[in-house]
Amino acid sequence: MYSGYMNEIKKQYLFVANNLSVDLINTEFNVRGELIDLFMSEEDVAEWLDQANIHADFAQELELKKLLEFRKKARLILTEIIDNESLDEGDIASLNDYLKNYKSHYQLEISSEGYQLNNSKTYYSTEELIGFFAFELATLLASDQWKYLKRCLNPDCVLMFVDNSRSHKRRWCSMDTCGNRAKVSKHYRKVKY
Ligand SMILES: [Zn+2]
Numbered sequence: 001m002y003s004g005y006m007n008e009i010k011k012q013y014l015f016v017a018n019n020l021s022v023d024l025i026n027t028e029f030n031v032r033g034e035l036i037d038l039f040m041s042e043e044d045v046a047e048w049l050d051q052a053n054i055h056a057d058f059a060q061e062l063e064l065k066k067l068l069e070f071r072k073k074a075r076l077i078l079t080e081i082i083d084n085e086s087l088d089e090g091d092i093a094s095l096n097d098y099l100k101n102y103k104s105h106y107q108l109e110i111s112s113e114g115y116q117l118n119n120s121k122t123y124y125s126t127e128e129l130i131g132f133f134a135f136e137l138a139t140l141l142a143s144d145q146w147k148y149l150k151r152c153l154n155p156d157c158v159l160m161f162v163d164n165s166r167s168h169k170r171r172w173c174s175m176d177t178c179g180n181r182a183k184v185s186k187h188y189r190k191v192k193y
Contacts, residue, residue, distance in 0.1 A: 021136035055122040063126040101131030154178035
């Protein structure tokens with residue numbers, strides 16, 4: 001009974017990055033020095049896509065290994081950016097390879113407010129899905145947003161985000177987790193001294 005109940009509880013994924021390719025990278029995070037991977041199965045990815053509002057309608061099953069390979073590459077690229085290292089030609093070439101599979105799913109729609117271009121975000125294969133993440137990543141790098149790409153200030157946390165706050169002073173992946181922990185420890189320090 002208990003396990004049945006647990007099965008009904010869906011994982012609540014974290015979308016704190018302001019960019020879906022960065023949120024994808026954030027499906028690996030640190031718990032007490034150990035890297036935890038939230039993507040252990042195709043079902044985990046399906047649930048994450050659902051929460052990310054990305055529609056996957058694969059003719060064949062999702063190829064988890066390919067997605068994880070891309071995620072690893074994406075982490076490497078963004079880590080280099082955060083650490084102020086320029087990307088080498090190999091990184092750019094491999095990102096460009098992924099980009100070849102990007103397929104636009106934008107649709108022109110009309111409403112009472114006028115014409116709108118909306119991304120239906122429906123993808124039909126693993127390659128196409130990865131192409132979308134590659135596009136998100138490349139768009140980030142090609143805009144001025146990359147300057148606001150940050151790693152959470154908690155040294156034990158590996159999560160990244162694009163700080164699109166007006167003051168660009170965001171420090172934590174989330175106020176509920178790392179931000180709150182910092183606030184509490186500051187409070188205790190204050191009490192102690
Ligand atoms: Zn954090």
